[in-house]
Structures are given as structure tokens and as C-alpha cells.
Amino acid sequence: MKKVALALTVLVCVLASSFGVYAADDLSLSALTLTTNPDGSQEYSVTLQILIFMTALSFIPAAIIMMTSFTRIVVVMAILRQAFGLQQTPSNQVIIGLTLFLTLFIMTPVYNQVNETAIQPYLADQLTSVEAIDRGKIPLRAFMLEQTRVKDLDTLSAMAGIETVDKPTDLPMTVIIPAFIISELKTAFQIGFILFIPFLIIDLVVASILMAMGMMMLSPMIVSLPFKLMLFVLVDGWNLVIGTIATSYGMGS
Numbered sequence: 001m002k003k004v005a006l007a008l009t010v011l012v013c014v015l016a017s018s019f020g021v022y023a024a025d026d027l028s029l030s031a032l033t034l035t036t037n038p039d040g041s042q043e044y045s046v047t048l049q050i051l052i053f054m055t056a057l058s059f060i061p062a063a064i065i066m067m068t069s070f071t072r073i074v075v076v077m078a079i080l081r082q083a084f085g086l087q088q089t090p091s092n093q094v095i096i097g098l099t100l101f102l103t104l105f106i107m108t109p110v111y112n113q114v115n116e117t118a119i120q121p122y123l124a125d126q127l128t129s130v131e132a133i134d135r136g137k138i139p140l141r142a143f144m145l146e147q148t149r150v151k152d153l154d155t156l157s158a159m160a161g162i163e164t165v166d167k168p169t170d171l172p173m174t175v176i177i178p179a180f181i182i183s184e185l186k187t188a189f190q191i192g193f194i195l196f197i198p199f200l201i202i203d204l205v206v207a208s209i210l211m212a213m214g215m216m217m218l219s220p221m222i223v224s225l226p227f228k229l230m231l232f233v234l235v236d237g238w239n240l241v242i243g244t245i246a247t248s249y250g251m252g253s
Contacts, residue, residue, distance in 0.1 A: 066181050067140060069106045072188040073099045073245055079192030080241065083199040084228055085221045102242065106249050113139035141169060144180040147187075147249070152179040191244060199228050 064070055077095045081087075090098075118136035121127045127135065145153075145168050153168060156179045165171055206227065207220040231237075 064103070067144065067177060068103050069184075069245075069249055070099055070103045071181060071184045072191075072248070073102050075185065075188035076191050076195070076241070076245060079189075080195050083192075083196045084232075085199075085203075085225055102245065106246060106251060107143075110139050110143045137173065141173065141176060144176055145169065148176065148180045148183045149186070152182045155179070156182075187248065191248065195241065198231065202227050202231065 074095065077090075077099060081090065081095070114136045117139070118127070118132040121135075122129065122132035148168075153171065153175070156175045157163075157165070157171060160172075160175050162171065162175065168176075203220060203224050206224040210216070210218055210220055210223065
């Protein structure tokens with residue numbers, strides 16, 4: 001048995017060494033190359049581009065959350081659920097799913113611009129990968145700057161040591177992205193505050209009535225919940241909430 005194990009070990013070592021020699025002599029890692037174009041720009045080989053793309057996949061969730069409308073929508077939905085006084089309805093899966101599709105709806109014009117200016121020319125070999133990335137950042141940067149407050153840009157610029165720029169588009173993405181996130185959070189809390197007020201009034205009215213009736217042992221949340229649900233349904237709340245969020249991004253205007 002030991003001889004069989006030893007033979008298998010030797011065979012594996014031989015195969016591994018043979019593959020290593022083959023890779024070193026014949027392939028020479030020719031797939032992982034960096035080519036300098038006549039104009040001075042550099043172009044990565046297709047294999048290296050795929051490797052970079054697969055590595056970048058781990059950052060896509062963060063990009064979706066922080067560089068799109070996802071943050072504002074999910075925060076508003078969470079505040080709305082808290083205003084109802086419900087902990088699990090709608091569930092987290094429903095909120096995240098709704099947020100993803102609303103994000104897709106809102107970001108479709110931006111994606112169309114990126115597709116026309118960067119993705120399709122790159123697939124047609126009209127642009128290099130670096131040029132496609134530079135062109136693809138333009139619509140996304142314009143979207144973020146449109147939703148970002150000047151005060152937040154000034155604060156992040158000062159922290160980054162950038163004193164003056166001719167226009168906001170000259171700022172690096174490392175400044176624009178955090179400023180955009182801060183602005184999104186502030187806007188989301190403003191919308192959430194407006195949504196919270198009617199439900200808070202119902203809670204106060206119900207709590208006052210129960211106190212006046214001496215029913216202090218009965219939780220006001222249990223009594224007020226049906227009234228809040230009825231109010232939300234009567235005013236077609238989901239339509240208003242979704243319409244408010246979409247309008248805040250200039251959709252339909």
C-alpha cells in the first residue's frame with residue numbers, strides 16, 4: 001500500500017513538474033502582457049483584462065450600493081417600515097428586491113449612455129479598455145454630481161487637500177463618491193422624515209385616547225397599526241412613495 005502511495009506521489013510530482021516546464025518554455029506567460037501603443041497609451045492583453053474583470057466583480061456590490069440610487073431607496077424603505085411599527089413586514093428580501101428593480105429603473109438612462117459611449121465601441125474594437133473605462137465614468141460621474149450637494153463636495157475636497165478646481169467634473173472619483181453618499185443619506189432622511197410625520201400623528205392621537213380612557217395597559221402600537229395601514233392604502237401610499245423617490249432623481253420631469 002505504501003508503494004502504491006509512493007508511486008502516486010511521484011507521478012503527481014512528475015506531472016506537475018512537466019506542466020511547469022511546459023508553461024515556462026512554451027507559454028512563457030505570453031497571455032499576461034502589457035502592450036504599448038504608438039500613441040504612448042498602454043493596452044492589456046485579453047487574458048489580463050479578464051483577470052482584472054473577475055477581480056473587480058468583488059467590488060460590484062459596493063459599487064451598486066454606493067454609486068447608484070440604491071442607498072436612498074433602501075434607507076427610505078427602512079424608515080417607512082419603522083414608521084409602520086412593523087419589524088419584518090415587508091421582509092428584508094422584499095425591500096432589497098424592490099430597491100434593486102427601482103435602482104435598475106432609475107439608472108437605466110445612465111446605463112444607456114455608458115453602453116453607447118463605452119461598452120459598444122469597446123466591443124467593436126474601436127476603443128481600448130482604458131479608454132472605455134474613462135468614457136464610461138463620464139455619465140456615472142455626471143449622475144452623481146447632479147445629486148451631490150456643493151457643501152459636501154467642498155468638505156471632501158478640503159479634506160483631500162484640493163483647494164480649487166475649475167468645475168466639479170475635475171474632481172477625482174475618490175472625492176465625488178463619498179460626497180455623493182453623504183448627500184444621498186441626507187436626502188433619504190429628509191424623505192423619511194416627511195413620511196414619518198403622518199404615522200407619528202396617528203400614534204400620538206391613539207396614545208392620547210387610550211390614556212384618556214384609562215387603558216394604559218393596552219399598547220398604542222397595536223391599536224394604531226390598523227389605522228396606519230388603512231391610511232396608507234387609502235392614499236395609495238406605495239404609488240406616492242415610489243413616485244416621490246423617482247421624482248427626486250428627475251424621472252418623469
